[in-house]
Amino acid sequence: MKIIAKLLFVNSFNVRTFAPNLKQGILKPQRMTLNTLKRTVFTVLFLSVFSFGFAEDAKEEGEDKEFDAKSMIMHHVKDAYGMHILTLNEGKDDEKHITIPLPVILWTDNGLTTFMSSEFHHDYHGHEVVEKNGGKFVNVHEKIYQLNDGETAVKLDEEGHPTNAAMPLDFSITRNVFMMWVSVAVLILIFFSAARRYKKSEDNVPSGIASFVEPLIVFVRDEIAKPMIGEHKYKRYMPYLLTVFFFIWLNNIFGLIPILNGANLSGNIAFTMVLAVFTFIITTFSGNKNYWQHIFWMPGVPVPMKIFLMPIEIIGIFTKPISLMIRLFANITAGHIIILALMSLIFIFKSVAVAPVSVAFSLFIGIIEIVVTAIQAYIFTVLSALYFGMATEEAHH
Amino acid sequence: MTITGIAAIGAGLAAIGAGVGIGKIGGSAMEAMARQPEMHGKIQSSALILAAFVEAVALFGVVAALIV
Numbered sequence: 512m513k514i515i516a517k518l519l520f521v522n523s524f525n526v527r528t529f530a531p532n533l534k535q536g537i538l539k540p541q542r543m544t545l546n547t548l549k550r551t552v553f554t555v556l557f558l559s560v561f562s563f564g565f566a567e568d569a570k571e572e573g574e575d576k577e578f579d580a581k582s583m584i585m586h587h588v589k590d591a592y593g594m595h596i597l598t599l600n601e602g603k604d605d606e607k608h609i610t611i612p613l614p615v616i617l618w619t620d621n622g623l624t625t626f627m628s629s630e631f632h633h634d635y636h637g638h639e640v641v642e643k644n645g646g647k648f649v650n651v652h653e654k655i656y657q658l659n660d661g662e663t664a665v666k667l668d669e670e671g672h673p674t675n676a677a678m679p680l681d682f683s684i685t686r687n688v689f690m691m692w693v694s695v696a697v698l699i700l701i702f703f704s705a706a707r708r709y710k711k712s713e714d715n716v717p718s719g720i721a722s723f724v725e726p727l728i729v730f731v732r733d734e735i736a737k738p739m740i741g742e743h744k745y746k747r748y749m750p751y752l753l754t755v756f757f758f759i760w761l762n763n764i765f766g767l768i769p770i771l772n773g774a775n776l777s778g779n780i781a782f783t784m785v786l787a788v789f790t791f792i793i794t795t796f797s798g799n800k801n802y803w804q805h806i807f808w809m810p811g812v813p814v815p816m817k818i819f820l821m822p823i824e825i826i827g828i829f830t831k832p833i834s835l836m837i838r839l840f841a842n843i844t845a846g847h848i849i850i851l852a853l854m855s856l857i858f859i860f861k862s863v864a865v866a867p868v869s870v871a872f873s874l875f876i877g878i879i880e881i882v883v884t885a886i887q888a889y890i891f892t893v894l895s896a897l898y899f900g901m902a903t904e905e906a907h908h
Numbered sequence: 909m910t911i912t913g914i915a916a917i918g919a920g921l922a923a924i925g926a927g928v929g930i931g932k933i934g935g936s937a938m939e940a941m942a943r944q945p946e947m948h949g950k951i952q953s954s955a956l957i958l959a960a961f962v963e964a965v966a967l968f969g970v971v972a973a974l975i976v
Binding site: 734834837838840841842845886889890893894897 | 949953956957960963964967968970971
C-alpha cells in the first residue's frame with residue numbers, strides 16, 4: 512500500500528515538473544521515457560493486484576460449484592438482514608463470514624420477537640432454524656418466515672417459496688434501514704456543523720464545511736427552485752428540495768462504496784416510493800384553482816376536448832410521481848447490476864485474462880456512476896420543483 | 909423462445925428507443941450551445957431534464973422486462 516502511494520506521488524510529481532518544461536518547449540526525451548516507464552509499471556502493478564485477488568476467488572469457486580452471477584447480483588442489490596462484509600476461506604471447512612449483525616424485529620402471534628441477524632449464521636437458504644419466543648424462524652432469500660406449528664424444517668416449492676411457513680410482520684433494522692440512519696446522521700452532522708460555522712462568523716462568510724455546502728445550497732436555490740417555482744413562492748419549498756437533493760445524493764454515493772456491500776438504498780423501490788409520495792402530497796396540497804382547472808376543465812379548448820382531456824390529466828397526476836419513483840430506482844439499480852455483471856465476467860469465463868478488461872470496464876462505468884449519483888439527485892429535485900411550480904402557477908391572461 | 913428471452917428483446921428495444929431519443933436531445937443541445945454559447949447553462953439543464961423524461965419511458969420498459 513505504501514509503495515503504491517509512493518509510486519502515485521512520484522508519478523504526479525514528475526508530471527508536475529514535466530508540464531512547465533513542455534510549455535517552454537524544452538522537451539527532455541530521457542525524462543519522458545522514464546515517466547512512461549514508471550506509468551506503465553504502475554498500471555501493470557495496479558491491474559495485477561486486482562487480477563490476482565480475483566483469480567484466487569475464481570479458482571475456489573470453480574472447484575466446488577458453478578458461479579451463479581444472477582443470484583450473486585440479486586443478493587447484492589436487494590435488502591438483507593445484517594451487513595455482510597467478506598467471507599474468509601470460502602468453500603472450506605473453516606469458512607468464516609465477517610458481518611455486522613443487525614436486529615431482527617418481528618411481530619408474531621406471541622407478540623414482539625427480537626433477535627440478532629447473526630443467529631442465522633449467514634444462511635439464507637432456510638437451513639438454519641432460529642427458535643425464539645415459541646416460534647421457529649427461517650431466512651429464505653432474505654425474507655424471514657415463521658414455520659407453521661409442528662414443522663421442524665422449511666419445505667420449498669419449485670420456485671423457491673416456502674409451503675409450510677408464513678411471513679410475520681417484519682419491522683427489522685435491515686441493512687437498508689441501517690444505511691439510511693447512517694446517512695441521516697451524516698447529513699445532520701454536516702449541516703449542523705455548517706450552521707454552527709455561520710453562527711460563529713460575524714460577517715456570514717462561510718468557512719470550513721460551510722464553504723462546501725453553501726455553493727450547493729445556492730445551486731439548488733438559483734438553478735432549481737427559482738426558475739421552476741418562481742421568485743415569489745420558492746421559499747416555502749426550499750427545505751423539502753434541499754432535503755431531497757442531499758439525501759438522495761448522499762445515499763447514491765453510499766451505494767457506490769464497495770465495502771458497505773449493498774447499501775443500495777436509493778435502488779430500493781420502497782425508498783424511492785416514499786420520496787415520490789412526499790412530492791405527490793406536496794403537489795396535491797399546494798395546487799391552486801388554476802392547477803385544478805387545468806386538470807378537470809382545461810380552459811381555452813372546445814367542450815368535447817375538455818371532456819377528452821380530463822381522464823388523461825387525472826392519470827397524469829399519478830404517473831408523475833410513479834415515473835419519479837421508477838426513474839431513481841431503475842437508474843441506481845441498473846448501475847449496480849452493470850458493475851457487478853462486468854465483475855462476474857471473470858468468474859463466468861474462469862480466466863485471469865478477462866480480469867484487466869472487466870476491471871477497466873467497471874472502472875469506466877464506476878466513473879459514470881459517480882456522475883449519475885449527482886445527476887439523479889438533481890433530476891429528482893428539478894422534477895419535484897417543476898411539479899410544485901405547475902401546482903402554484905397563477906393564470907396569466 | 910422462452911418468455912425471458914422475449915423480455916430481454918423488449919428491454920433491448922426500449923434501450924434503442926432511449927438511445928435514439930437521448931441522442932437527438934444531446935445533438936440538438938450541442939448544436940444550440942455552439943450557436944449560442946451564452947445560453948450554455950440553460951440549454952444544458954433543460955437537455956438534462958428532457959433526457960430524464962425520455963429515459964423514464966425506456967426504464968418503464970426495462971422494469972416491465974424485469975418483472976416478467
